[in-house]
Amino acid sequence: MGSSEEDRFRRLVRENSTEVATYLRRRLHPLSSADLDDLVEETMLVVWRRIDAVPPDAELPWMIGVARNVLRNARRNQNRRTIFESSLVPHSSGPSAEDQVIADTSVRDALLALNDDDREILMLNAWDGLDTTALGVALAITTNAAAVRLSRAQARFRTSFAAAEVH
DSSP states (O other): OOHHHHHHHHHHHHHHHHHHHHHHHHTOTTSOGGGHHHHHHHHHHHHHHTGGGSOTTOHHHHHHHHHHHHHHHHHHHHHHHHHHHHTTSOOOOOOOHHHHHOOOHHHHHHHHHSOHHHHHHHHHHHTTOOOHHHHHHHHTSOHHHHHHHHHHHHHHHHHHHHHHHHO
16 A cells, blocks of 8 residues: 555544444443454544545445444454353343433333434434445435435334323
8 A cells, every 4th residue: 555545544533533432332232441442443444444445425424334334244253252152151131221321211212112224324414423325325225315224113112102101
C-alpha cells in the first residue's frame, strides 16, 4: 500500500474508532466486554485490507457495516462455543443485557417483541444517530430501502409499545 493509503487508514482509525467501538459496545451481548478490543481491531483490519472500497462520502457508515459483520461472525462463533459448552456444563440463566440496560419494562418488552432486523435498524438510528443514507450504507441496502425499513420498524415498535403499556 502506498503512503496516501496508509495516511487515509490512520485518519479513518483516528476519526472513527470511537464510534465503531461505541456501536460494538452497545451490541456486545452475549459476548464479554473483554472481546470489544478484539472486535474493533478485527474491524480495522478489514478496513485496512479493503481501504480502496471505503466510500469517501460514507466512511463511518461503511465502517459500521464492517463492524456489524465482524460482530455477527463473533456471535456465531460464540453460539457454537455456547452450544458445545452447554453439552458439557449445565446452563445457568441470568438477566439478559437488555434487562440490565433498559430500565423501562415497557420499552424492553416492546423491543423484545420485534424481530432482530427491526431492533437493529431502530438502534442504529436512535443509539448511533445514523440517518437513512448512513443506514443504507451500514446495512448494504439502498437509502430508499433503509427509509422504508426504518419507517416500518418504527411503526411496529409503536404498536408493540402501545400493547406493552396496556399490560
